[in-house]
Amino acid sequence: xxxxxxxxxxxxxxxSEAAKLRRGRGxxxxxVTFTGICRQDEAGAPLAxxxxxHYPGMAEAEIVRHVEAAERRWPLLGVAVVHRYGxxxxxxxxxxxxxxxxxxxxxxxxxxxxxDYLKTRAPFWKQVELAGSGRPRGKIWVDAKQSDDALAxxxxxxxxxx
Amino acid sequence: xxxRYFAWVRERIGKxxxxxxxxxxxxxxxxxxxxxxxxGEEYAHAFENPTVIRAAIxxxxxxxxxxxxxxxxxxxxxxxxxx
Numbered sequence: 001x002x003x004x005x006x007x008x009x010x011x012x013x014x015x016s017e018a019a020k021l022r023r024g025r026g027x028x029x030x031x032v033t034f035t036g037i038c039r040q041d042e043a044g045a046p047l048a049x050x051x052x053x054h055y056p057g058m059a060e061a062e063i064v065r066h067v068e069a070a071e072r073r074w075p076l077l078g079v080a081v082v083h084r085y086g087x088x089x090x091x092x093x094x095x096x097x098x099x100x101x102x103x104x105x106x107x108x109x110x111x112x113x114x115x116d117y118l119k120t121r122a123p124f125w126k127q128v129e130l131a132g133s134g135r136p137r138g139k140i141w142v143d144a145k146q147s148d149d150a151l152a153x154x155x156x157x158x159x160x161x162x
Numbered sequence: 163x164x165x166r167y168f169a170w171v172r173e174r175i176g177k178x179x180x181x182x183x184x185x186x187x188x189x190x191x192x193x194x195x196x197x198x199x200x201x202g203e204e205y206a207h208a209f210e211n212p213t214v215i216r217a218a219i220x221x222x223x224x225x226x227x228x229x230x231x232x233x234x235x236x237x238x239x240x241x242x243x244x245x
Contacts, residue, residue: 036245052244053168053169054244055166055168055218055221055237055239057221058218058221058222058237059244061221061222062221062223083244083245094245095244095245115245118244118245119242119243119244119245120241120242121223121242122242122244122245123168123218123237123239123242123244124242124243124244124245125168125169125239125240125242125243125244126243126244127169141169141170141240141243142243143241143243144240144241144242144243148245
């Protein structure tokens with residue numbers, strides 16, 4: 001199966017990534033494209049920018065492991081994951097997940113599974129710069145959300161090894 | 163072995179990576195965190211709440227009770243916030 005995993009500073013084009021997966025394929029009946037976007041606020045505070053730190057080498061390997069897990073679980077016909085790192089401003093894309101399958105249920109489920117795992121298992125850390133208030137309020141590391149752990153856990157009967 | 167630190171663990175320790183040779187008797191990731199936290203205030207600060215710190219050995223997630231024997235690279239970092 002065609003799988004693309006890429007980490008990059010540059011923006012991506014969700015439409016062209018989805019088109020690449022489908023090119024020349026008559027067996028694909030469903031493509032799900034998810035784009036995660038940098039919001040203009042973090043917990044109610046206005047955001048100037050967000051910086052994503054990652055663990056080079058491990059981040060890509062970890063995403064590939066989860067793509068392989070998704071392939072074992074659903075009959076996928078294509079997967080693309082692109083994750084950005086570096087400094088991003090509100091409105092910029094952070095992450096792209098594209099899944100292709102014969103039927104929509106498999107494409108939807110695999111995309112959600114991949115996003116839930118990316119949130120909690122891929123070695124990326126978000127740091128936000130808050131805007132306004134005259135005095136710079138500095139940079140703040142975003143706390144992991146228990147709700148994200150719960151979403152990732154629903155895919156396994158027992159709690160993920162951690 | 164090489165140690166790598168990320169996000170606020172890196173900031174608290176004040177460096178992204180270093181080479182260390184832990185003494186005999188340091189068998190697990192948990193032992194290593196305890197030993198590191200005794201190396202100075204910055205390490206003590208980074209590892210003050212070891213239950214929240216995540217670790218990876220040779221770029222794969224491990225639990226705190228994982229053996230470090232033979233590890234080439236051990237990384238410490240906070241819970242991940244990607245996606």
